[in-house]
Amino acid sequence: MDEFALIRRLTGGRTGKEGAVGRSVVVGIGDDAAVVEPTPGRQMVLTCDSMVEIVDFLPWTMDDASIGWKAMAQNVSDLAAMGAEPRYALCALAAPKGFPAERLEALYAGLYACADAYGVAIVGGDMSTSPERVSVTVTAIGEVEAGRALLRSGARPGDVVFVTGPLGLSAAGLDWLLRREAGGGEPWAPLIAAHRRPRPRPAAGRALLGLATSLNDVSDGLAGEAREIAEASGVRLVLDGAAIPVDAALAAYAAFAGRDALEFILGGGEDYELVGTAPAAKADELLAALRAAGASPALVGVVAAGEPGVDLARPDGTTEPLERRGYTHFE
Amino acid sequence: MDEFALIRRLTGGRTGKEGAVGRSVVVGIGDDAAVVEPTPGRQMVLTCDSMVEIVDFLPWTMDDASIGWKAMAQNVSDLAAMGAEPRYALCALAAPKGFPAERLEALYAGLYACADAYGVAIVGGDMSTSPERVSVTVTAIGEVEAGRALLRSGARPGDVVFVTGPLGLSAAGLDWLLRREAGGGEPWAPLIAAHRRPRPRPAAGRALLGLATSLNDVSDGLAGEAREIAEASGVRLVLDGAAIPVDAALAAYAAFAGRDALEFILGGGEDYELVGTAPAAKADELLAALRAAGASPALVGVVAAGEPGVDLARPDGTTEPLERRGYTHFE
CATH class of the missing domain: 3.30.1330.10 (PurM-like, N-terminal domain)
Structure with a gap:
């Protein structure tokens, strides 16, 4: 043939x-x-x-x-x-x-x-x-x-930062697939499904037209994707560690693996949820529009003026700058 | 980096x-x-x-x-x-x-x-x-x-078959590159250039709107491309071996290599000239339009009714059906 x-x-x-x-x-x-x-x-x-x-x-x-x-x-x-x-x-x-x-x-x-x-x-x-x-x-x-495509470059100080759903599941699923012994069962089926059959969010993206000021998809980990928005927009994104949603299956896997769930969320990619920014005054409308589009959105931070980059605010009140994370080729 | x-x-x-x-x-x-x-x-x-x-x-x-x-x-x-x-x-x-x-x-x-x-x-x-x-x-x-794209399926009995320029140069260039000894010169520079830097014919394609009834590009050898038109149109293409132009450099290389120039033309690909059909009454207009578009066209055959396929008419009056030739993957 x-x-x-x-x-x-x-x-x-x-x-x-x-x-x-x-x-x-x-x-x-x-x-x-x-x-x-x-x-x-x-x-x-x-x-x-x-x-x-x-x-x-x-x-x-x-x-x-x-x-x-x-x-x-x-x-x-x-x-x-x-x-x-x-x-x-x-x-x-x-x-x-x-x-x-x-x-x-x-x-x-x-x-x-x-x-x-x-x-x-x-x-x-x-x-x-x-x-x-x-x-x-x-x-x-x-x-x-015409003229309404959502770019990475529109984030402004005072905006909120949102995500369209839980992150880190795909990375945790891959972590398990790389470590399990041959013939093992599939105790982490939701994580494996997130890795193998990710569900991108075009309906959510459509719902964000006229609401979001910037948008990116999470293919390489939240830290790296937020950084791309920060650099394209010339702003600083401050992520609130306590506000970032942690899926129950991810939490269980992180405990099993002795890792911090945030590691998978910030550094692991391929969830194909969306991250973006919007004026604070439109936050409620935005969350409702995303839920109507089938997403499980959350507000995870704010946009500040300053050197382009990303900060993580810890529950204890400290703030830590995030280096770019996520997989890169040709390093 | x-x-x-x-x-x-x-x-x-x-x-x-x-x-x-x-x-x-x-x-x-x-x-x-x-x-x-x-x-x-x-x-x-x-x-x-x-x-x-x-x-x-x-x-x-x-x-x-x-x-x-x-x-x-x-x-x-x-x-x-x-x-x-x-x-x-x-x-x-x-x-x-x-x-x-x-x-x-x-x-x-x-x-x-x-x-x-x-x-x-x-x-x-x-x-x-x-x-x-x-x-x-x-x-x-x-x-x-809108609605004017040139497909492979419009050839009709009575149409002429045309090409937009000489064929087989790329295949001859590749033949030389595969056989030459390391460090050899480049006596077949025009053939090597045809293989490495082919010049596709979009201006000719544009000039054919409203004139051609079918069109294909010659990426896999004239025999195979003519067959695609024949099968899509449900007709028989009869190529006239004596009318197919043979470039001087190709003729010289064929003599050097002890091969028939027609082999390179019918079976060798990657020339990226165009082959197509047009009503006989429009042939002169078509040739003029192609020349104005920078091409070196030639009429190389006619379309006949019959079992879909391609025939080659030899100068001695005999006709030979052409099997599909050209490179295929996964054979």
């Missing part, structure tokens, strides 16, 4: 959830390129992110369907962080020669499951052999009302 | 040629996603293609800047094959840890050189380590007047 037959088998003419995009897909998979009809009054939002075996995941921390899900989810999350509605995606997959077709099918099933869950039409892509490893690059395209 | 610093160094805030896209780039590199303003009355055209070391190129057949150029060029070519104007691109690059920053800079310089040559703004991307090999995935976004 060559890649043309394989692509037909894997995509089966599907372009994601029927009806979710309707006739806006003019030409789908099968020609040199796809053609889509932009919605009048909207701008197109474009993002691209890769997952590479060994670097971004290990064969024993992810199953094939979850690799597909997560490759799509991280791109949907970048659109969410702009306040955009996810619409289309292209998927470039590379796998070693001889990689079983069943495993490719599982990976594609995961890509489509996530695309369907978020109303994304997969309109194209590329399939290639790779010398050794699996990698998936997804490009996602969304739409946002 | 982590990847954030590296991305800043490599992209330097550039988003391709100034003025080529003007203010249609609302948000460029540096936030969660890019934002672009669609042109009213146009549809967006989306395509994505990867280049993987060892699979798509070998370290000694390509230099770093040419890898970047070609990764962009093959995507520009897919937009050309739809009749679309190239506008934006996102580039996902993976390279092994310890890969020299100078080599990444050269690769990016090649990406930008090709983007600039075709008026493409690079608005985003991803940079990641890979376990062993370099790979580049480019997603290109173009625009075409």
Whole structure:
């Protein structure tokens, strides 16, 4: 089976959830390129992110369907962080020669499951052999009302800092997957699910249009994402350690592992919740809008003037500057 | 240097040629996603293609800047094959840890050189380590007047078959690069240039709107590309072996190598010229329009009714059905 037959088998003419995009897909998979009809009054939002075996995941921390899900989810999350509605995606997959077709099918099933869950039409892509490893690059395209995209640069002193849900679960799930012995059970299923099948927040991002002054998604740990807002906005974010929500499963795992739950929250990534800022006067409206969008939001700090950076206020009244944390490549 | 610093160094805030896209780039590199303003009355055209070391190129057949150029060029070519104007691109690059920053800079310089040559703004991307090999995935976004994209499926019996320029040069250049001894000179410079720095034909694609009935780019050899049109259109393409132009450098190389020049043309890919069909009554207008767009077109066959496929008519009057040729993955 060559890649043309394989692509037909894997995509089966599907372009994601029927009806979710309707006739806006003019030409789908099968020609040199796809053609889509932009919605009048909207701008197109474009993002691209890769997952590479060994670097971004290990064969024993992810199953094939979850690799597909997560490759799509991280791109949907970048659109969410702009306040955009996810619409289309292209998927470039590379796998070693001889990689079983069943495993490719599982990976594609995961890509489509996530695309369907978020109303994304997969309109194209590329399939290639790779010398050794699996990698998936997804490009996602969304739409946002013209001029209203939420950037990282709008935070102002006096704003509140919010998150759209509990953080650190994915990092704790990965911590467990890296340490457990083969054949062990899954006592930390909610943490493992958070790591393998993260749920990005585009509905929350849409709800924040006109309310948030800045927005970012939590792909690399709260400390690093808050720092990106601080640097882009030229302000200081002061996180309140006591106000940051700690999920019960994360608390239990942190106790089991002898770690501080805040470590997973501040330094661990891939939760794909959102962090942002908003005028204090709009805080109640914002929390209500996020709850209506299915999120579990919390206010976790304030924006101050000063050298761009992030502080953590401890319950004992002390304040500690947070260095950038989270995974970086090419260090 | 982590990847954030590296991305800043490599992209330097550039988003391709100034003025080529003007203010249609609302948000460029540096936030969660890019934002672009669609042109009213146009549809967006989306395509994505990867280049993987060892699979798509070998370290000694390509230099770093040419890898970047070609990764962009093959995507520009897919937009050309739809009749679309190239506008934006996102580039996902993976390279092994310890890969020299100078080599990444050269690769990016090649990406930008090709983007600039075709008026493409690079608005985003991803940079990641890979376990062993370099790979580049480019997603290109173009625009075409609503409803006018050129597909593979419109060829009709009685149409003529045309190409926008000489073919087979890239395949001959690769043949030489694979056989030459280390330290040899470059007697086949035009062929090597065709392989390393192919020139896709978006201006020709634009000129074909309203004239061509089908269009494809020649990324995998004329036989395979003609077959894609034949299958999508439900027709038979009859190529005239005597009418297919043979470039002088290719003819000389074929004689040197003891091969038939037609082998390189029919079976070798990556020329990134266009092949298509048009009503016979429009042939003169089409040739003039392509010449005005800088191409060197030729009529190379006719469309017939019959079982979908491709025939080659030989100068001696015999006709031979052409099997699909060209490189396929996962065979």
